[in-house]
Amino acid sequence: MTTRTEPYQFPPLEEATVDGLLAIGGDLSSERLLAAYRKGIFPWYNPGQPILWWSPDPRTVLYPSRLRISRSLRKALRHSHFHITTDTAFDRVIVECAESKRDGTVASTWITTDMRSAYLNLYRLGYAHSVETWQHNRLVGGLYGVAIGGIFFGESMFSVTRDASKAALAGLVSQLLQLEFRLIDCQLPSTHLFSLGAQSIPRMEFVEELQLGINSKQMSIPWELAIDAGDLA
Known part of the structure; x- marks a missing residue:
């Protein structure tokens, strides 16, 4: 170090x-x-x-084609009235991620004011993206991260309604498959991510995937996803 x-x-x-x-x-x-x-x-x-x-080392990753949606989650998505969008409320998503709480404590104290400003700058430059989950026109979940080449580097997610962040992840995967992305970097392990199909790989294997992905030219389609969660089930 x-x-x-x-x-x-x-x-x-x-x-x-x-x-x-x-x-x-x-x-x-x-x-x-x-x-x-x-x-x-x-x-x-x-x-x-x-x-x-x-x-x-190791590194937690999710290959978009390997997203695992359980039977119960499919049912929830079909009946949730969730609507998924991309890049329509980046600033609100990052604030919600910073302020979301788990077990009575702030979950993402690391998303400082400086961090928010830094990722807003990346968003303005076209590198950072958000996925939003709406329910009856209310923002109830979402995630954000950074896209370079064919790699999406996930940073944080939040949910104020059950399964809203999972719906956002399903929306992200739908967008990345359309854009022919290679990999989602989840950074650190969690049982939540593993239940959705994430896996841990050695750091050097991750670096090899990274080199292939960031040098690829994914399809130049704008991030303009707007889809009902039921269509992702």
């Missing part, structure tokens, strides 16, 4: 700690963030800490 502040430079991934911490310092400029993602590195830190850069 290394302290780095030079423009857009990171140490070799092999220098990461057992937990995946690779570097400390730098900034959240769009150029540095994009350089990090292209190398399989992402920022994650709590308020009061310096910026921490991570590259865990």
Whole structure:
């Protein structure tokens, strides 16, 4: 693990700690963030800490074609009255992700004001995207992340209604399959993601997938998904 502040430079991934911490310092400029993602590195830190850069081994990923929708989830999607869109409320999604709570505590304290500003800049540049789940015109779930080439780097999701974030993920996969994306980077393991078809792969295998994906030219179709969740079931 290394302290780095030079423009857009990171140490070799092999220098990461057992937990995946690779570097400390730098900034959240769009150029540095994009350089990090292209190398399989992402920022994650709590308020009061310096910026921490991570590259865990193994890496949790989801291949879009392997999304697992259970029978109960299919039934829920058909009867949920959810409507899924993309890139219509990015700023609201990232705020909801930051403020969402689990077990009475704030779940995403790492989404600081600086982090929000950084990803809003990436959104304005066309790299960051959001997926929104609406129910009766109310935003009830969603997710956001960064797209480079044929790789989508998932950052966070939220849900205020049961299955709303799962519906957003199903909408994301629908969009990525249309755009011929190769991989969703889920970063860290969770039973929730594994239940939906995610898996862990060695870091070097992830890097190989990354190199193939970010250098691919996915179809130049705008992110304009607007679909009822029942059509995804």
